Amino acid sequence: MTLSEAASAAVSRRGRHLAALAVVLAAVAGPVLPAAAAGPAATVTIANFTFEPAVLDVAVGTTVTWTNGDDIPHTVVETGKTFKSKPLDTDDSFSHTFESAGEFAYFCSLHPHMTGKVVVHAAD
Amino acid sequence: MRDDDAPRPDADGIDRRGFLECMTWAGTGLLWSVAGGLPQAALMSSAAAATPAAKPFTFLQISDSHVGFSKPANPDALGTLKEAVARIKALPEKPAFVIHTGDISHLSRDEEFDDAEKLIQEAGLPVFYVPGEHDLLDEEPGKSYLRRFGGKARGAGWYSFDFGGVHYVGLVNVVNLQAGGLGNLGAEQLEWLAKDVAGLSSETPIVVFAHIPLWTVYPEWGWGTSDGAQALSMLRRFGSVTVLNGHIHQVMQKVEGNVAFHTARSTAFPQPAPGTAPSAGPMKVPAGELRKYLGIATVDFVRGDAPLAIVDRPLAG
Ligand SMILES: [Cu+2]
Numbered sequence: 001m002t003l004s005e006a007a008s009a010a011v012s013r014r015g016r017h018l019a020a021l022a023v024v025l026a027a028v029a030g031p032v033l034p035a036a037a038a039g040p041a042a043t044v045t046i047a048n049f050t051f052e053p054a055v056l057d058v059a060v061g062t063t064v065t066w067t068n069g070d071d072i073p074h075t076v077v078e079t080g081k082t083f084k085s086k087p088l089d090t091d092d093s094f095s096h097t098f099e100s101a102g103e104f105a106y107f108c109s110l111h112p113h114m115t116g117k118v119v120v121h122a123a124d
Numbered sequence: 125m126r127d128d129d130a131p132r133p134d135a136d137g138i139d140r141r142g143f144l145e146c147m148t149w150a151g152t153g154l155l156w157s158v159a160g161g162l163p164q165a166a167l168m169s170s171a172a173a174a175t176p177a178a179k180p181f182t183f184l185q186i187s188d189s190h191v192g193f194s195k196p197a198n199p200d201a202l203g204t205l206k207e208a209v210a211r212i213k214a215l216p217e218k219p220a221f222v223i224h225t226g227d228i229s230h231l232s233r234d235e236e237f238d239d240a241e242k243l244i245q246e247a248g249l250p251v252f253y254v255p256g257e258h259d260l261l262d263e264e265p266g267k268s269y270l271r272r273f274g275g276k277a278r279g280a281g282w283y284s285f286d287f288g289g290v291h292y293v294g295l296v297n298v299v300n301l302q303a304g305g306l307g308n309l310g311a312e313q314l315e316w317l318a319k320d321v322a323g324l325s326s327e328t329p330i331v332v333f334a335h336i337p338l339w340t341v342y343p344e345w346g347w348g349t350s351d352g353a354q355a356l357s358m359l360r361r362f363g364s365v366t367v368l369n370g371h372i373h374q375v376m377q378k379v380e381g382n383v384a385f386h387t388a389r390s391t392a393f394p395q396p397a398p399g400t401a402p403s404a405g406p407m408k409v410p411a412g413e414l415r416k417y418l419g420i421a422t423v424d425f426v427r428g429d430a431p432l433a434i435v436d437r438p439l440a441g
Contacts, residue, residue, distance in 0.1 A: 049345070049403035071195040071406045073231060073261065079303050087231060087261040090195065107303035110257045111404075113346040115304050 039063055039097065044116065046074050046088070049108075051116030058098060059123040065095040074114065079105045181288050184212060184219040184249075185333070187370030188390035190258065191240040192230035197406035198414060201230070201392035202239055207415075208391040212247045220287060222249050225370035225388060226256025226298070226335030228273075237272055255281055256335040256371060257298040266299065282313050284320050291324055293317065295334035297349045307336030307349035307371075314351065318358050329364040337369040339378060339385050342398035347372050356383060372404075374417075389418055 039061040045052045047069040058064060066076045068088040076085040076094050082104070085094035098104065098120040108114035186208055193201040212219065224244065229236035237259075244251055253273040260266045270281055277283040280296040295317070297307035309317075321330070332338065338355060340348035349355075359365045365383040373390035374397065393406045394417035401407070409417055 049405060070403075071197065073258070077303075089231065105303065109301055110261075111346050112301040112303055112305045113344070 041065065043067065045069055046108075046114075049074075049111055049114055051106075051114060054115070055117045055119065057119045057121065060098060060101055060120055061123060062120070063095050063097040064118055065093050067091065067093045073110065074108045075110055076106055076116075077109045079107065084109075182215075182217055182219045183221050183223060183287075184215075185223045185225060185368050185388050186212075186244075186391055187225040187335075187388040188227040188256065188373055188392055189224070189240055189244075190227050190230045190390065190392035191243075192233060192236035193392050193406070195393075195406055197393040197408050202243065204414070204418060205240065205243055205391045208418075209243055209247050212249070219249060222247060222251045223292075223294075223333050223368065224251055224253045225333050225368060226254050227258040227370065227390075228253065228256070228269075230258055232259055232261035232268055234268065237268060241272065252285070252292070252294060252333075253281075254294045254296055254334055255298060257301075260298060278316060279312055282316065290329045290331055291321070293320060293330065293332045295332060295338075295355065297334050297336045297338070297352070302350075305350050306340075306343060306346055307334075307338075307352070309334075309349060309351050309355055314354055314358075317355055321358060321362075324362075326361045327363055329366070330359055330362045331366045331368065332359065333368040335369065336371045337376070337385070337387055338367050339380075341372060341376060341387070345398060345404045347398065347404070359383070391418060394418065 040059055041063045042056055042058050042065070044056060044064060044066045046066060049070065049072075051066070056064065066085065066088070068074050068090060071090055073087040073089050073092075075087055076083075076096075078084065083096045083106075087110070088094055098118060101120050101122050104118045104120065106116050106118070186205075189205045189208075190201045191205060198204060212222070222244070228240045253269075255266065255269045255273070259269045262268045266280055270277070274281055275283070277294070280299045282294055282296050284291060284293045286292070295309060295313065297309050299308070300310060301308055324330075332355070334349070336349055337347055338349045338352035340352070342348070356365075356367075360381075363382055367383060367385045369385070369387045370390070372387050373393065373395040374387065375389055376385075376387045378385045394409060394414075395404050396407050407417070
């Protein structure tokens with residue numbers, strides 16, 4: 001690699017970093033709304049090692065957001081593994097948009113006695 | 125058949141025959157020593173007086189250090205772990221090794237593992253770890269834990285070793301947990317356990333340690349292991365079995381036939397007694413009282429058939 005090739009490689013690396021940074025900045029600068037905010041939204045609160053509501057009924061296309069209010073991490077893992085959160089520390093959230101009708105049972109993989117269900121019905 | 129490649133405290137006069145002399149809580153650690161393979165408890169001081177001619181040895185259990193935890197229940201989990209290590213170093217009798225029964229870290233972060241490991245190493249003793257569920261939160265669950273603490277362990281991190289005539293088995297019951305269930309060992313590990321103890325004489329004292337209690341403490345809070353009874357049935361023929369667990373951050377004990385169950389306190393934060401709160405989780409206690417809940421219990425094993433007794437000795441107060 002010549003010096004100029006090395007320099008241009010460095011520039012293109014920096015360019016990628018800048019592009020990535022721009023994406024991040026755009027996301028931060030935009031309104032603080034989930035990406036799928038256009039569709040219906042629902043929330044599940046995690047408190048005292050319980051998903052509340054334990055059974056949530058939503059229409060297809062709904063984005064459900066789980067937020068951990070406990071001082072201990074939890075996860076949201078669909079039993080069939082169609083979706084799975086990272087460990088959610090205190091006040092962390094996880095969102096999933098339900099694109100098809102059906103029943104989705106989930107649990108906390110750290111505390112498996114914590115279970116919940118999202119029932120997704122066809123949009124009216 | 126035991127695996128002779130299994131990890132064990134190297135050096136320090138380990139042999140494959142000997143006697144558990146007595147066991148004692150000290151600091152936030154549970155200090156065990158053994159004599160004659162049958163447990164009896166007494167206060168540390170009286171145990172020293174009653175020690176038989178056979179040279180005793182002790183080992184120590186610490187648990188649930190949750191390094192990285194910084195919530196109101198204990199804003200400085202690393203600080204209280206440091207206090208526990210200071211207690212270990214200050215013990216009049218140096219333990220042969222340390223067992224850590226999991227939740228070393230709070231979120232499996234590298235810096236949490238680093239901080240914990242560095243601090244615990246300051247005790248200057250061999251340390252045997254098993255993971256808690258908080259130690260398997262990395263991208264590829266358990267990769268970081270096994271790289272650091274796995275040694276020659278099998279599967280998700282289970283292994284056995286021998287010291288002073290006692291056979292120690294470290295089990296992992298925090299992987300592949302199923303919805304609605306409890307802690308879980310799994311078929312592969314149970315199969316390994318059966319083989320591991322198959323060649324042992326029934327007179328060999330057994331110490332089993334794992335993160336979540338192997339006995340059912342409180343299933344409503346997930347405090348138990350779904351297939352723990354299967355593991356215990358493999359140990360029924362042994363004259364002395366001691367089961368050491370963590371996870372519930374409080375001392376609980378039960379004796380069932382030849383099996384003595386005991387859970388250790390956390391070095392980080394207390395949890396409520398079963399059913400006394402809406403849920404498990406870090407329990408806030410009045411300012412200045414934390415160390416009472418992180419306290420100490422003393423347990424001794426001596427030769428004879430006197431019953432096991434464990435004496436709680438709070439860190440403070
Ligand atoms: Cu959980």
